[in-house]
Amino acid sequence: MxxxxxxxxxxxxxxxxxxxxxxxxxxxxxxxxxxxxxxxxxxxxxxxxxxxxxxxxxxxxTLQSISKVLSLALVLMERGFQYVFERVGMEPTGDPFNSIAKLETMAPAKPLNPMINAGALVVTHMIKGASVEDRLNRLLAFIRELADDSSIGYCEEVARSEFETANLNRSLCYFLKQHKIIIEDVETLLDLYTKQCAIEMNCLDLGRIGMIFAMDGKDPLTGKQIMxxxxxxxxxxxxxxxxxxxxxxxxxxxxxxxxxxxxxxxxxxxxxxxxxxxxxxxxxxxxxxxxxxxxxxxxxxxxxxxxxx
Ligand SMILES: NC(=O)CC[C@H](N)C(=O)O
Structure with a gap:
């Protein structure tokens, strides 16, 4: 019990x-x-x-890497499984989250999974929308529905602080861009990624999101299948x-x-x-x-x- x-x-x-x-x-x-x-x-x-x-x-x-699960859920819904898994793998790496080492050993240079930074950057790259604001709003709308909290936003200070110092993530992006796994402007992608990581909430919201995953994507109170x-x-x-x-x-x-x-x-x-x-x-x-x-x-x-x- x-x-x-x-x-x-x-x-x-x-x-x-x-x-x-x-x-x-x-x-x-x-x-x-x-x-x-x-x-x-x-x-x-x-x-x-x-x-x-x-x-x-x-x-x-701020969610930081927790946001990687939520962006993954969104792109799986927006793009479908085949499109997503052609660009990011399904295997654990055994390496730290920000490691660049395995990328060079893979051909094509597809990140091994969506939970490491390289894979998460590719996932964020796949979020649909005409602008960073538009794409962030799609992700926020999904997260607000999961948490049943329309006040959820992102912390500008944390986003800016990461954007200004994210040189390792920049290098991952440039590597992935060289190998055509991502095709957009690196600064634009980092702008979106750092805002995504800076989405903030309290642990009550986080617990509710966990409950929706535990219940296979369905909100048991409204009966709505959110994913x-x-x-x-x-x-x-x-x-x-x-x-x-x-x-x-x-x-x-x-x-x-x-x-x-x-x-x-x-x-x-x-x-x-x-x-x-x-x-x-x-x-x-x-x-x-x-x-x-x-x-x-x-x-x-x-x-x-x-x-x-
Ligand atoms: N492990 C994490 O939470 C990493 C997220 C962080 N925003 C980064 O990319 O470095």
């Missing part, structure tokens, strides 16, 4: 919070360096509309195989929940058929995952037998 009360959750947060001191906030995007490393919060959204939470739940976080079941299934599979970067194998063994992390310290979780989880804990481990967030998921998974394996 999963955790039922915010009181139960608070005990787990108190326990996991001790581990925040073992991590560091990301500062390669200067604006993210301002986060408080001691923060930790969680929300769990059930399909019947109940939501329990604990910690600093009002704080907003096709197959799209939700593919996204959850990527979350299992590559969602926690090069820590995905260990995460699958220890926790066993489809999840996606971001360098802002967010984690989106979807327990299939049961509920969605949103976590925020900005202190990161050496692989870029929320150190206390992972501990919290470990406690949850063990106490409530949540592993899907």
């Amino acid at each position: 999963p955790c039922q009360t915010s009181g139960e959750l608070k005990l787990l947060v108190d326990e996991a919070k001790k581990y925040t001191k073992d991590g560091k906030v990301a500062d390669y995007i200067p604006e993210l360096g301002k986060a408080n490393p001691g923060d930790l919060s969680i929300a769990i959204h059930y399909p019947d509309g109940r939501c329990i939470s604990a910690g600093d739940i009002d704080k907003k976080i 096709p079941e197959d799209v939700a299934r593919i996204c959850k599979t990527f979350m299992v195989t590559c969602g926690m970067y090069n820590a995905s194998g260990e995460f699958a063994i220890k926790i066993g929940i489809p999840a996606k992390s971001g360098v802002s310290g967010g984690i989106l979780g979807a327990v299939p058929g049961k509920f969605g989880i949103g976590i925020f804990g900005p202190a990161l481990d050496e692989k870029g995952n929320s150190v206390a967030g992972i501990k919290l998921l470990e406690l949850l998974s063990r106490n409530y037998r949540l592993s899907m394996f």
Whole structure:
């Protein structure tokens, strides 16, 4: 039986919070360096509309790499599976999220999966629309529907801070452009990608999005299928195989929940058929995952037998 009360959750947060001191906030995007490393919060959204939470739940976080699952879902709907998977692969890399190494070993230079930066840049490139604003608005409209929160937007400071310093992502783009995997102007693509990564919400919204994935793309309260079941299934599979970067194998063994992390310290979780989880804990481990967030998921998974394996 999963955790039922915010009181139960608070005990787990108190326990996991001790581990925040073992991590560091990301500062390669200067604006993210301002986060408080001691923060930790969680929300769990059930399909019947109940939501329990604990910690600093009002704080907003930028999605960063969590946005990669949402942009993937959107392009799968807009372009179809064949078009998307001709341009980005389905295999985990075992490398850090921003690594350029494998691109050169592949022919054509197609990124191995949509959860690493190279693959996510290709996915963002595929978002339809006449301008950056138009494309961002399509993604935002989809995310607002998933979260049932029309106020969701993006943080201009974080987007600008990443845009000004994203030289590694620039180099990935130029490599991909040289090999004709992307064909648009690199600065335009980075403008859209950094705004996408800077989309912000609190962990209640994040938990609700996880719940929609857990329920195979359907909003159980309205009965509306927000994304096709197959799209939700593919996204959850990527979350299992590559969602926690090069820590995905260990995460699958220890926790066993489809999840996606971001360098802002967010984690989106979807327990299939049961509920969605949103976590925020900005202190990161050496692989870029929320150190206390992972501990919290470990406690949850063990106490409530949540592993899907
Ligand atoms: N791991 C992450 O969250 C990375 C996202 C970040 N915006 C980047 O591209 O570097």
